[in-house]
Amino acid sequence: MHKLIVYVDDDSDDIELLKEAFQDVDTHKLRTFHSGSELYPFLEENGKGVCMIVLDINMPVESGMDILRKLRALPDYTRLPIALLSTTTQGSHKTEASFLGASLISKPVQYADIKLLPRQLIDYCEQYQRFE
Numbered sequence: 001m002h003k004l005i006v007y008v009d010d011d012s013d014d015i016e017l018l019k020e021a022f023q024d025v026d027t028h029k030l031r032t033f034h035s036g037s038e039l040y041p042f043l044e045e046n047g048k049g050v051c052m053i054v055l056d057i058n059m060p061v062e063s064g065m066d067i068l069r070k071l072r073a074l075p076d077y078t079r080l081p082i083a084l085l086s087t088t089t090q091g092s093h094k095t096e097a098s099f100l101g102a103s104l105i106s107k108p109v110q111y112a113d114i115k116l117l118p119r120q121l122i123d124y125c126e127q128y129q130r131f132e
Contacts, residue, residue: 003028004049005121008039008067009056009085014107021115028122036062036070047076051125056107057086057093065096072100081128083121 005028009015015032022030028051033039036059043050053071055064064084071077082102086093087109097104103124108114 003051003125004031004046005029005052005054005125006031006033006039006042006050007054008033008036008059008064010034010059010061011056014056017111017114018117022118025118025122028118028125030118035059036067039067043077050080052081052083052121052128053077054083054085054121057084057088057104065093068097068100068102079128081124083124 007015007018007030009018009032012034015034019030019032022028031042033042055067057064064086068082068084071080071082079101082100084093084097084102084104085107086104087107094104105120108117
C-alpha cells in the first residue's frame, strides 16, 4: 500500500509540476487540492491514510497558515507532519510554523529543484514515522 502525501495549492501549474515530479515515486502517492475547503472533507473520510500534508502558504481565501492552525486544533492532526511551501521565508512565517510544529520549505522555482522535492517530503515523512 502506498503512503499518501497531500498537497494544497491554489496554483494549478504548481500542482501539475509536483504531480510530474512524483511520477517516478513508487512508495508514496500525491493527492492534490486547490483549497482548504476541498481538503477538509477528504480528511474526514481518508485522514488516517495520510502520512503528510504540504500547504502553499500564500493562497487567497484561506492561507496555508490558516489551514495549519485549523488542523493543529484537531486531535488527529496535532502530530502529523505538515510542511508549508513558500516563495518567501519571512521570519514571522518561520516562527509561527515552528511554533505549530510544521516546517517551512522554500518553494522551488527551478524545475531541477522541483524534481528533488518528492525525496525531501518523503524523507520528512519517514523521519516522523521513526519517532512515532
